[in-house]
Amino acid sequence: MSKLIRGTLILTAATFFSKFLGLIFVIPFEWLVETDEVSGGALYSYAYTPYTVFLSISTLGLPLAVSKFVSKYNALGDYVTGRRLLKSGLIVMTISGFFAFLLLFSLAEWIATILISSKEGTDGNSFEDVTMVIRLVSTALIIVPIMSLIRGYFQGFQSMGPTGLSQVIEQIVRVGFILVSAFLVIVVFNGEISTAVGFATFAAFVGALASLIILLWYWKKRKPHLDKLMKGSIDHKVSLPKMYKELIQYAIPFVAVGLAIPIYQVIDQFTITNALRSGFGYDLARAESYYAVLQAYSQKLIMIPVSLATGLALTVIPLITTLYTKKDFSVLQSQITKIFEIVLFLTVPAGVGLALLGLPAYSLLFSKNIEIGGEVLSWYAPTAILFALFTVTAAILQGINKQKFAVYSLMMGIFVKLSLNYILIANIGIAGAIIGTNLGYILSIVINVLIIKKYAKYQFRPVFKRIILIGMFIGLMMIAVILAKWGVESIVGTDYSHTFTSLSVLLVSVLTGAGVYLYMSHFSGLLQHIFGDRIERIFKRKKARSN
Numbered sequence: 001m002s003k004l005i006r007g008t009l010i011l012t013a014a015t016f017f018s019k020f021l022g023l024i025f026v027i028p029f030e031w032l033v034e035t036d037e038v039s040g041g042a043l044y045s046y047a048y049t050p051y052t053v054f055l056s057i058s059t060l061g062l063p064l065a066v067s068k069f070v071s072k073y074n075a076l077g078d079y080v081t082g083r084r085l086l087k088s089g090l091i092v093m094t095i096s097g098f099f100a101f102l103l104l105f106s107l108a109e110w111i112a113t114i115l116i117s118s119k120e121g122t123d124g125n126s127f128e129d130v131t132m133v134i135r136l137v138s139t140a141l142i143i144v145p146i147m148s149l150i151r152g153y154f155q156g157f158q159s160m161g162p163t164g165l166s167q168v169i170e171q172i173v174r175v176g177f178i179l180v181s182a183f184l185v186i187v188v189f190n191g192e193i194s195t196a197v198g199f200a201t202f203a204a205f206v207g208a209l210a211s212l213i214i215l216l217w218y219w220k221k222r223k224p225h226l227d228k229l230m231k232g233s234i235d236h237k238v239s240l241p242k243m244y245k246e247l248i249q250y251a252i253p254f255v256a257v258g259l260a261i262p263i264y265q266v267i268d269q270f271t272i273t274n275a276l277r278s279g280f281g282y283d284l285a286r287a288e289s290y291y292a293v294l295q296a297y298s299q300k301l302i303m304i305p306v307s308l309a310t311g312l313a314l315t316v317i318p319l320i321t322t323l324y325t326k327k328d329f330s331v332l333q334s335q336i337t338k339i340f341e342i343v344l345f346l347t348v349p350a351g352v353g354l355a356l357l358g359l360p361a362y363s364l365l366f367s368k369n370i371e372i373g374g375e376v377l378s379w380y381a382p383t384a385i386l387f388a389l390f391t392v393t394a395a396i397l398q399g400i401n402k403q404k405f406a407v408y409s410l411m412m413g414i415f416v417k418l419s420l421n422y423i424l425i426a427n428i429g430i431a432g433a434i435i436g437t438n439l440g441y442i443l444s445i446v447i448n449v450l451i452i453k454k455y456a457k458y459q460f461r462p463v464f465k466r467i468i469l470i471g472m473f474i475g476l477m478m479i480a481v482i483l484a485k486w487g488v489e490s491i492v493g494t495d496y497s498h499t500f501t502s503l504s505v506l507l508v509s510v511l512t513g514a515g516v517y518l519y520m521s522h523f524s525g526l527l528q529h530i531f532g533d534r535i536e537r538i539f540k541r542k543k544a545r546s547n
Helices: 002-024 026-033 040-058 062-075 080-115 127-142 144-156 161-188 193-231 240-258 260-280 284-325 329-356 358-365 370-380 383-399 403-428 431-455 461-492 499-524 526-531 533-546
Strands: none
Touching: 002 026, 002 161, 002 284, 026 040, 026 161, 026 193, 026 284, 040 080, 040 127, 040 193, 040 240, 040 260, 040 284, 062 080, 062 144, 062 240, 062 284, 080 127, 080 144, 080 193, 080 240, 080 260, 127 144, 127 193, 144 161, 144 193, 161 193, 240 260, 240 383, 240 403, 260 284, 260 383, 260 403, 260 431, 284 329, 284 358, 284 370, 284 383, 329 358, 329 370, 329 383, 329 461, 329 499, 329 526, 358 370, 358 499, 370 431, 383 403, 383 431, 403 431, 461 499, 461 526, 499 526
8 A cells, every 4th residue: 555655745846846737838828819800829839639539549559558568577577578569569669650640630630721711800819829839849759758658657557756756857947948938039039929839849858858868867876776676576588579468458448548538629620620620600809718718728627637547547557467367365455445545535626616716716817808717717617527437447447457448438429529519519618528527428428437346356345435425425515615605705716817806715715615624524534544543643733732
């Protein structure tokens, strides 16, 4: 359990910090690149969504598959096979990354044609601008696959430090480059918004390069220790064809799961603006503003609670693989229970709380389209819970070698999203895109849970008990948040265009809701049950100091 908690904390902290930086930079970035005529946020998303899809394809799912592969052979005392895989994998990643760069660069005009007609009027982003930003972001594909593979190798040793630090450095460098370049282009040189967004997309390459340097430093530092492990290692003498056959069996589901959110975003990218224009008669600029609110801004907020599930999933895969390989099913059952408890305990209140406070949360961070943004965020926030549950359930399936079912469940969810998305948006509005996403993810999660129950022979009764308890505390938290929000609004008003109003409502409501939730969790013993005796010792030390 210590490895699970320690690894989860490292990756969760790193992922949370990266997501937090990704959110914070959007605030000044939105101020710099959003106007009534052009949405720089929409232009930025036009580039990043296809880039994310191509990134998942170019890595072939190998980074996480390598983590699982290395973990398996390490558990068998074979460190040689993992090293051979690393060496050959770097060659494969270099080739696939360069090929993905050439392909996305070449397809940029075709993608732009689907998104923005070359014959559009003066409103909204131009065909040429969309083509340019897609081509600039494609350069990152040359480096990111190599970087991801090295991260996967370290994770196979259940060493999460290299991944965590490289993520943080990558994000710091990327965000710094985005803000400095955007400020120089817009404020100092009075340049075009499209130029600033172009530099912002190229920042993916700059950040990836910084991350790769950190990983190479870790490799140089740890190579002597890893070489010692190899000297006393068993060598199963797995041939390269057999090695890659096994790896591909692991990799395909990782590709599918890694593509989950990007594919849903691609569906939104190709349907939101067209559906809003045909269903509601919006011009391109207005339709793009809705798209930007959902994908460029609200998405950043809701992905912060999901950072826990991301960190947990990266930790879970090698750990569950090791337990499954050793046939230690009793510990495996307890680990799966703990995983669900942690995810539900942290993500559900975050998603519900953000839904209740959508308007003050959005208006505190962003200055444009706050009414639309608050409504969209309130609708979208609970989706974070579904993102987290899908990520974790898919990771468990991969750990117990039932990864093909994660692919099936994802495909069925995507089919639901694809079938309903345009119809829902054209009839309901932007909320239709969120409803389509939720329906697809719910179906995928239900399938994953049923497969875990069947093949892991997992008993969900302990988790159901925790769900009931968490649900009761969430109910009390909601009442506290609603009352606190109403109380503060009666004093400071409801004009959320003022920062003081947004900050006051958000601060008091969050502290009140979190206080009620944590107090009830501690009072009932739920907090101690999930996080162990260390939490109890912390409370006892605080109580002793107060006395």
